[in-house]
Amino acid sequence: IVRIEDDRTGLGIETLKRAFLDNLFYIQGKFPAIATLNDYYMALAYTVRDRLFKRWITTAETYGNQKARTVCYLSAEFLMGPHLGNNLINLGIYEQVKQAIEELGLNFEELLEQEEEPGLGNGGLGRLAACYLDSLATLEIPALGYGIRYEFGIFNQRIQDGWQVEITDKWLRYGNPWEVSRPEWAVEVKFGGHTESFTDEHGAYRVRWIPHKVVNGIPYDTPISGYSVNTCNTLRLWSAEAPETFDFDAFNAGDYSRAVQQKMASETISKVLYPNDNLTQGKILRLEQQFFFVSCSLQDMIRILERQGIPLEQFPEKFSIQLNDTHPSITVVELMRLLMDEHGMEWNKAWGITTRSLAYTNHTLLPEALERWPISLFGQLLPRHLEIIFEINRRFLDDVRLKFPDDWERLGRMSLIDESGERYVRMANLACVGSFAINGVAALHTELLKEGVLRDFYEMYPEKFNNKTNGVTPRRFMVLSNFRLANLISRKIGNNWVKHLEELHKLEDFVDDPDFRREFREIKQAIKQDLAVYIKRTTNIDVNPNSIFDIQSKRIHEYKRQHLNALHIVTLYNRIKANPDIDITPRTFLFGGKAAPGYYMAKLIIKLINSIGDVVNRDPDVRGRLKVVFLENYNVKFAQRVYPAADLSEQISTAGKEASGTGNMKFALNGALTIGTLDGANVEIREEVGAENFFLFGLTADEVYAKKVAGYNPMDYYYSNPELKLVIDRIASGFFSHGDANLFKPIVDNLLYGDPYMLLADYQAYVDCQEQVSQAYQDQDRWTRMSILNVARMGKFSSDRSIRDYCEGIWHVQSVPIKLEE
Template structure:
């Protein structure tokens, strides 16, 4: 495939100046830095435009089977740098801007992270879109264009405060609204049953009200190829500008309020669902996404096909967790009610089209929706779900006669209390593939969480270990290390991460180790400067950077980490001459606004940090920093600088994790439990190059079932008892001595996530870390071997497995035609 000739430096400068003057109507005297960023973005967008048109035309002309990846989140981060890397023009633009007296690094910092996700689920989806385009697969991402993203986190007096993340307040040069792609979305109303001319029973959904879904398209460029795929996001619009009934009655304000209520659907990412209103809005969001996407897929299919039985041959739909699962009854509704197919024909099409990825094994995270709420908002869909369930339970009963307990466990409708729809059960019953996201997670799905379903359909269950895109998470975020690797082994690793294994012999090369660690220190200095600017904490780049950055949740055990920090502090105070390497413990992550325990953990981290950082007896040996508003762009600064990656969730709770992969790819050593993808990382990098501790999944299950008594550990481990007593007595909250007592009480009386049981092993593993870090040459060797072992963890490998095993799609190379003439 021919790659189009790259523009010259002069061409790039001309394009930049053109957009500054003609698109933004500014010159070098009046332009702000934001204007300069926009001019650059528009100029880079021009390089994407014809490739984007070529890609869509190519898929249409070839009638390629396409995959539609539906996700409530896409944590894309900044677009500019990623586009420059994937277009292969980063160096050219750097040179072009330097000649104009501008810094490409500074202009990239102007861009606001796209507020379309809040954690690993959304970041994984973003990596997948990058891989699909880089592997030339015909693919679309579908999501919601949230006007307000995940909240912006501020730390005030050590506690989390949420403020709106209005990421669209400035121009977004990367989106294109598509006024012609407008789909009606129905809510509420009632269902009328009738008999059609053929004597068949039919249903009509009437008296509903409509919301319109308007498409906004974002380009997703592949790496150094001509493919530019599409991420399509839906924005809610009123079906008319104002409700004319209100207006004609003279109630102008009522008409405006109605319009605002309608458009609230795409206003905010994941509203808090602990209140009824929040739950209802979340359900509306999920159906809004599902319905708009299904309608759009059928519209595109109908351009070339009129036989709906061909849909599974042309369309693969991947449900990223349970949030888009309402796409299943929506497709059934359209096929039966609007296209007049029989139930059996519609069901066969549906099950062959959908596939489901499960992302959690925590019961509280498995979505359930109250039947009365679904009945009120989506009356037709509830009838379809009931019918799916009735037919499914008949099938189960015929295979397992008399087993009523099994029927209750497997039913899509949970009637053990308030009747609820189990969305994961609906996804499993209606999908031809169900996958977990790490080897351990997928085994837990089969052996425990969905064992009943596995017994019925063992062929549907499979594993697809998560991955990350090396283009963003090494080449873009760590350019000096990427250059060193390419100089040493060539640059094929950018599209074939297995090439990194060629670094293994270089781990024995003292000069290569020196250069490797020089780059690590430079990245640490950059992060240290950032921390000083944001937190006013002076840290040494020669200290061990110990990092735990992820959503704050009890199962991820940030609390265990801060317990060992206090224990380390106590040791340094008690033994002033203790030989330990200086350590900087870095935390980052957001707590859900209604998650009081997680917010209290953030407060504890900052309170402990305040005491330690201001204690001259230890603050040359130990520092603690909590970095506010953890985001993709902040992660891009942290991963290259990290020495130690904390992946310490209780065994059997983390589905996979991808932060563990990003840290290791950038040369950090992992301290972790045998949980999620940590197990596979250990297998790839070698047991000697990772710090594994703690209970295994079977041991954790066994300990809980045998009657776990956390107070036994409290009394048996004097160091642990001291730490817990200090926290509960107010040592770190002198103005409010009982502030952190609820955290300690929970550990002593419940400790579901087994922090106290793992504390001693964790401390021993941290001592191993200290010993190794004091042998710099050996640490450097293991750092290189960690990066060398990351080949398996490219999202390219993951997507290749999805494409082969689940979607049945093949690469479709795109020929770049250049300018499109009329």
């Protein structure tokens, strides 16, 4: 028989070429002579998408037929990064497609570069959600990601005169080939208005919510392929649209312009991602966003249940809902409302269903990030939900009183309502009461939750608490982004490690093999060379690929202490100025990360880094031994270039502040050595790779706490440490700011009068530890051994392991393999 490949599914080179040109013609309406780079990218994206569809549809069909238990991951953020390369890896067609494109005379890398990444997240929390979707699909777990289709994602960052400038992220400008809208599954979401009580035909007390406005939620689906399996799950993001008759008052009054204004306000809900990471501001629009996507998602689940003919009582058997931080915690109340008000269920039954369905992940210990909403604002937007919260609270506080009689202070702390001043709804308390499981994201973080912010809840419900250490996907952050290292590893130990990352252990057998060490080193060197070329092209700064690539890339925040890194740079600079012939290991300090637009201190830290760079990079006394580069617009696409090029990974947060970190894992997996504090997952990374392969410094979380209690005075360190004093005085003097002694005064004053993140307490330990790093780097062979052992021992930190832990410990779901019929 002659087999003819279908143009939409075939994987032969000739078929791929034909399919690509066909999509260029019929989707983009172009032929090669007039096609732009973007046309080619789109044609390629559609060619790959076509090859996903069979899997996607079969997966949905299989789940529907088997009525499979499904994980619903609710998250206000999904920081997916570019889809094209990742789907090529997961489908196992990277090489064929590359060849087909090159045979057409096109530059494959250039086409990959063309993709505008969906930056629908701020940082760690959003990227974790994306890694988890990848692992869920790879482990063949029935799962849906639910979130918001922001029209504008995280802003693009430009650096002008050393300062951050924000540019709107118009990611949908040229269309999004990865999404399919499903207007037939649109739902209605109510806002505002008031409630009325009535007695139903059975004589039961019921409540009706008369909203002020209704907004439509339109789902947009994106296929999420698993690696080397047929499973293709769905990310369902909701977009807000105004219905024809949206504002009843204005519409009835014939007030056209007010009605149009209302329409625009409705569609504002999914307009833009809030660019704050770790700070709540009590903005009504943010609460609208949260309620909007939660209500849409819950209604969608109930629709799926009904279509599969499953009774509502079995909701917890069908769905396991994970709340990614408190952002979707209104789920507790909206599920209660839907069950009672829309489906006539009585309280106890509804509460049983709710609390058997929900689990809550906490991602931060910073008090300023704990979400709370002023009661008045909350009641205006969600009057029915406020009533339900009061009732949940009444019953909950009765339980607390039973367990802890006469403990009034405890009642005040645990109440869902903060009544210490202006009244607020406390979302973390709500999430704890409404969930059957509560987890932190690293062992240390979970312990600190239990003894700190969530202590009362731990004492009330110890059985709910558990740890799920974060992980990262080796597909995107190794196979796709570091194919040179991935290929070397696969040559030595086969490619099972891509799905079973613990198998990297087998690399330990090669650490004594000089040829392996040479190859390993040459790969790192080649990647550093590439990054150096990129830096030259984009910043015109020459960096030495033989220097230590010392990288700190993450959101800019005081607790992450990018300015401690800056103090170290100035320390080395001062040493060179005092003694130009000093023996110094050459270093390139690379920084990447965005500051929240309203976070003045973080923006000033960016300016400080750039200002130090301007002086250090140009000073002839330095003789190129130190270079400082701020990498503009750090995002997922750029991160994939950065991790493989790192020698040293900076994980230097004040102990007790970073819940986990995930960049720390991506760096170490790619062979960077870590300099870090005992914070977040650093603790577990060090345990795995071995203390001798990790540069540890600084106070522990307990010591930080003890020092705060004892009365910390940064001035003690300033006056007793001459080298530190010189560093601070130089910054304060205007040396890095053309004589302007005012520019960095806020940073200097913050350090000298308060120093909330204890930079000065950790300064000397940090500088000493960096000296150890420099020494170690001098011995290239020793360094390479340490680097190989880091890679070999990072198996624990695959997001596959995290997802298995969630499946076994919280979700109780099993894999459902997908068979494709021929």
